[in-house]
Amino acid sequence: MQTVSLNRSxxxxxxxxxxASRETGTEMAFSVYVPPHPDGAKLPVVWYxxxxxxxxxxxxxxxxxxxxxxxxxxIFVAPDTSPRGEGVPGDPANAYDFGLGAGFYVDxxxxxxxxxxxxxxxxxxxxxxxxxxxxxxxxxxxxxxxxSMGGHGALTAALxxxxxxxAASAFAPIVAPSRVPWGIKALGGYLGDDxxxxxxxxxxxxxxxxxxxxxxxxxxxxxxxxxxxxxxPELLQAACDKAGLPLTLRRQAGxxxxxxxxxxxxxxxxxxxATRLKA
Amino acid sequence: MQTVSLNRSxxxxxxxxxxASRETGTEMAFSVYVPPHPDGAKLPVVWYxxxxxxxxxxxxxxxxxxxxxxxxxxIFVAPDTSPRGEGVPGDPANAYDFGLGAGFYVDxxxxxxxxxxxxxxxxxxxxxxxxxxxxxxxxxxxxxxxxSMGGHGALTAALxxxxxxxAASAFAPIVAPSRVPWGIKALGGYLGDDxxxxxxxxxxxxxxxxxxxxxxxxxxxxxxxxxxxxxxPELLQAACDKAGLPLTLRRQAGxxxxxxxxxxxxxxxxxxxATRLKA
Numbered sequence: 001m002q003t004v005s006l007n008r009s010x011x012x013x014x015x016x017x018x019x020a021s022r023e024t025g026t027e028m029a030f031s032v033y034v035p036p037h038p039d040g041a042k043l044p045v046v047w048y049x050x051x052x053x054x055x056x057x058x059x060x061x062x063x064x065x066x067x068x069x070x071x072x073x074x075i076f077v078a079p080d081t082s083p084r085g086e087g088v089p090g091d092p093a094n095a096y097d098f099g100l101g102a103g104f105y106v107d108x109x110x111x112x113x114x115x116x117x118x119x120x121x122x123x124x125x126x127x128x129x130x131x132x133x134x135x136x137x138x139x140x141x142x143x144x145x146x147x148s149m150g151g152h153g154a155l156t157a158a159l160x161x162x163x164x165x166x167a168a169s170a171f172a173p174i175v176a177p178s179r180v181p182w183g184i185k186a187l188g189g190y191l192g193d194d195x196x197x198x199x200x201x202x203x204x205x206x207x208x209x210x211x212x213x214x215x216x217x218x219x220x221x222x223x224x225x226x227x228x229x230x231x232x233p234e235l236l237q238a239a240c241d242k243a244g245l246p247l248t249l250r251r252q253a254g255x256x257x258x259x260x261x262x263x264x265x266x267x268x269x270x271x272x273x274a275t276r277l278k279a
Numbered sequence: 280m281q282t283v284s285l286n287r288s289x290x291x292x293x294x295x296x297x298x299a300s301r302e303t304g305t306e307m308a309f310s311v312y313v314p315p316h317p318d319g320a321k322l323p324v325v326w327y328x329x330x331x332x333x334x335x336x337x338x339x340x341x342x343x344x345x346x347x348x349x350x351x352x353x354i355f356v357a358p359d360t361s362p363r364g365e366g367v368p369g370d371p372a373n374a375y376d377f378g379l380g381a382g383f384y385v386d387x388x389x390x391x392x393x394x395x396x397x398x399x400x401x402x403x404x405x406x407x408x409x410x411x412x413x414x415x416x417x418x419x420x421x422x423x424x425x426x427s428m429g430g431h432g433a434l435t436a437a438l439x440x441x442x443x444x445x446a447a448s449a450f451a452p453i454v455a456p457s458r459v460p461w462g463i464k465a466l467g468g469y470l471g472d473d474x475x476x477x478x479x480x481x482x483x484x485x486x487x488x489x490x491x492x493x494x495x496x497x498x499x500x501x502x503x504x505x506x507x508x509x510x511x512p513e514l515l516q517a518a519c520d521k522a523g524l525p526l527t528l529r530r531q532a533g534x535x536x537x538x539x540x541x542x543x544x545x546x547x548x549x550x551x552x553a554t555r556l557k558a
Contacts, residue, residue, distance in 0.1 A: 260288035
């Protein structure tokens with residue numbers, strides 16, 4: 001692991017790091033904020049998965065999470081959203097919603113993407129091991145949140161690993177990728193026609209198939225241009241209602257899909273996580 | 280005035296706007312955050328002047344000011360740092376510290392800069408008039424802060440207009456541009472050899488020449504790479520001590536010159552401003 005930058009912030013340290021990933025076969029960058037803490041302490045860790053087109057840098061610069069993390073004593077980790085670099089194939093038409101910046105948190109099975117696009121294993125296994133080895137984290141106290149495509153990643157990770165993550169939440173998540181254009185393109189491209197494989201990367205389908213989580217917090221803005229076609233929070237509401245899974249789903253008036261929305265509610269989400277991480 | 284973007288944030292509205300400036304003879308962009316407020320209310324306005332290389336966008340995206348502005352009921356305005364566009368001359372060697380992104384908040388007297396580089400009149404006269412006409416501001420309650428070159432701008436504006444600004448503060452300001460490389464280059468380039476003109480754009484010289492302000496807050500980081508050569512806060516301390524001007528000068532351990540530093544202490548500064556704006 002190589003340190004790219006370190007900056008003091010809110011009494012802690014915002015770092016950016018690079019490492020050679022065995023899963024993606026590429027160099028991967030990520031950011032970690034470590035809040036002020038007593039020597040020797042092991043802290044809870046919050047994973048943040050970003051949306052389409054983002055790298056670790058978007059939330060690191062615009063997410064406004066450090067104030068709450070410093071106050072609550074949370075480590076905050078932001079991975080990249082796809083492999084990158086020479087030899088990594090992207091979208092054939094250079095679209096923003098597939099390939100680079102759009103890994104969708106799956107392990108691709110379809111050539112030519114299967115070699116590098118292993119973001120599921122990267123964010124749920126490889127990077128947690130690295131972070132646990134390099135930072136003062138308590139691996140028994142992890143939680144996960146994300147935005148849009150990263151909200152999809154956070155919800156599916158939580159539903160498939162309910163014992164590992166003590167809390168999960170999302171900003172404007174894609175809740176049913178099997179049924180919306182962004183998701184159909186991505187799951188088809190990375191996983192092919194195997195619809196059972198799609199269901200394991202679809203929060204609503206996972207809940208329909210029996211996956212459960214203690215409770216979920218989801219915020220979305222009613223001025224989000226992707227709301228009705230791509231996000232469809234009502235599908236998550238219906239699945240949770242049917243399954244008896246406690247969902248706090250909040251419609252935020254006037255908010256869009258941007259970091260102006262995310263940063264506004266970041267503190268709320270981190271307090272939700274902290275309550276469960278420290279319970 | 281043309282609206283470039285509007286985003287709901289912390290219950291208020293973050294806007295970006297453009298207008299044709301009579302002072303600079305160019306199109307100028309700026310951002311304004313309007314916090315949630317009762318209909319018909321007139322709010323205090325805080326001016327933020329940015330540092331070298333910045334536009335309005337840096338603080339708008341990374342400054343983390345909206346949370347405190349929403350809580351305190353403050354409008355926050357961020358102008359650009361120079362004229363830009365076709366026909367605007369820059370640094371002959373394309374350096375970052377003169378010309379584009381480096382207007383130094385003066386009205387240039389030297390050709391070819393005198394035609395467009397009129398940032399002093401722009402930020403202290405033209406833009407305040409426009410903002411007062413277009414936004415729900417109370418022009419009797421204004422304050423000013425800034426970073427680095429913008430800290431220089433904020434301190435000189437406050438010292439020359441102590442009745443207009445009710446509060447002033449700075450992050451890592453250039454306090455004595457007449458005596459440091461960045462300032463000598465900029466003041467020489469824009470104002471020529473007239474050292475009396477330089478003194479009117481030098482906070483320490485203004486205080487030596489009798490300018491006063493009710494009190495000042497200045498933060499700097501002791502890991503700031505520009506501290507000893509360009510910023511020299513000790514010169515401001517000495518001038519304020521001699522003049523009996525109350526200065527709260529805080530050395531922040533481990534902090535550098537970045538927005539990670541600025542955002543950490545932004546809330547403190549805005550609370551300092553709010554106390555004085557509402558007194």
